[in-house]
Amino acid sequence: MILAENISKTFGNIHAVNDISFEVKEGSTMVLLGTSGCGKTTTLKMLNRLIEASSGNIKIGGKNIFEEKPEILRRGIGYVSQNNGLFPHFTVAENIAIVPKLLKWDKDKIHKRTEDLLHQLKLPSREFSNKYPDELSGGQKQRVAIARALVSDAPVLLMDEPFGALDPITRAAIRKEFLLLPELKRKTIVLVTHDVQEAFELGEHICLMDHGKIVQSGSPEELIFNPSGSFSKSFFSHQKLQLELSSLKLSRIWDSLPESQSGRSAEIESRDSFWYAMEILSDRTSRELVVSHTGDDSLKTVTFSALQDAYLEIKQNV
Numbered sequence: 059m060i061l062a063e064n065i066s067k068t069f070g071n072i073h074a075v076n077d078i079s080f081e082v083k084e085g086s087t088m089v090l091l092g093t094s095g096c097g098k099t100t101t102l103k104m105l106n107r108l109i110e111a112s113s114g115n116i117k118i119g120g121k122n123i124f125e126e127k128p129e130i131l132r133r134g135i136g137y138v139s140q141n142n143g144l145f146p147h148f149t150v151a152e153n154i155a156i157v158p159k160l161l162k163w164d165k166d167k168i169h170k171r172t173e174d175l176l177h178q179l180k181l182p183s184r185e186f187s188n189k190y191p192d193e194l195s196g197g198q199k200q201r202v203a204i205a206r207a208l209v210s211d212a213p214v215l216l217m218d219e220p221f222g223a224l225d226p227i228t229r230a231a232i233r234k235e236f237l238l239l240p241e242l243k244r245k246t247i248v249l250v251t252h253d254v255q256e257a258f259e260l261g262e263h264i265c266l267m268d269h270g271k272i273v274q275s276g277s278p279e280e281l282i283f284n285p286s287g288s289f290s291k292s293f294f295s296h297q298k299l300q301l302e303l304s305s306l307k308l309s310r311i312w313d314s315l316p317e318s319q320s321g322r323s324a325e326i327e328s329r330d331s332f333w334y335a336m337e338i339l340s341d342r343t344s345r346e347l348v349v350s351h352t353g354d355d356s357l358k359t360v361t362f363s364a365l366q367d368a369y370l371e372i373k374q375n376v
């Protein structure tokens with residue numbers, strides 16, 4: 059869906075991005091991860107031509123982006139900028155309506171769509187539609203910025219540190235809600251972050267960058283269990299156990315889990331991580347969780363010790 063081949067960007071004599079290539083599959087989420095100044099934002103902005111690449115090719119949906127007018131290209135790409143980018147003199151509803159107005163939607167359609175999105179993002183429209191960004195908390199502003207990026211249902215979504223300005227607790231909470239948004243299920247997403255835990259929770263594929271280059275790219279599991287060199291190893295060393303458990307999804311052990319006999323409905327899905335399941339289990343009295351799996355009618359159960367055993371076995375076999 060997004061194909062970047064040998065893209066570079068120089069500012070004077072600074073090689074901000076230096077000959078990188080990557081592919082983002084349709085409907086998947088790719089994270090650009092790395093230290094400050096490694097070229098993540100520049101890479102992201104080359105995809106919607108907010109920054110023009112110095113060299114290389116970029117195709118989105120099979121089309122060469124350099125053959126399209128930037129304004130037209132951007133209508134098919136939702137974008138959440140660093141620090142939300144809301145217009146301070148526009149209300150929440152007006153901020154969300156910017157692109158629909160450009161697309162000449164009628165008022166009713168804009169109103170309905172705005173209400174629906176605000177509802178999904180837990181900002182009841184009666185309370186929030188007419189507020190100005192100054193009257194919102196940081197987390198609420200981020201939600202409005204996300205609603206604005208989603209409003210025209212563009213197939214591609216680019217997000218630059220979308221949760222960056224938030225405290226860790228709000229950040230983790232919004233991330234969890236974000237993962238559950240039905241709107242996002244079919245979108246191709248590129249997300250920039252320097253937060254490793256965030257990258258592991260949100261990314262199906264991660265490009266780890268340093269000094270304008272991609273040092274390693276792969277699934278979270280590949281990066282944490284098979285780091286390709288000293289940079290990758292040291293980048294993930296601080297929270298290794300948590301990252302390993304975050305990278306492992308319950309789907310990996312689905313076949314070995316026992317069927318649930320409890321009659322309870324599913325509390326967690328097989329695409330959730332070992333870490334998430336352990337977090338829930340450590341916080342409650344019940345010793346097992348009921349798990350569902352897409353495309354499978356049966357419900358299964360998972361316990362803390364089953365997760366521990368599976369993790370140790372996977373570690374032994376790496």
Ligand SMILES: Nc1ncnc2c1ncn2[C@@H]1O[C@H](COP(=O)(O)OP(=O)(O)OP(=O)(O)O)[C@@H](O)[C@H]1O
Nearest residue numbers: 069072074092093094095096097098099100101252
């Ligand atoms: N407009 C510009 N003019 C000159 N240099 C720039 C410009 N924009 C970015 N740079 C430089 O390019 C490099 C990459 O910047 P970029 O913003 O892409 O990094 P980043 O990984 O997104 O960093 P951060 O996480 O701090 O936002 C940095 O050295 C930065 O100083």
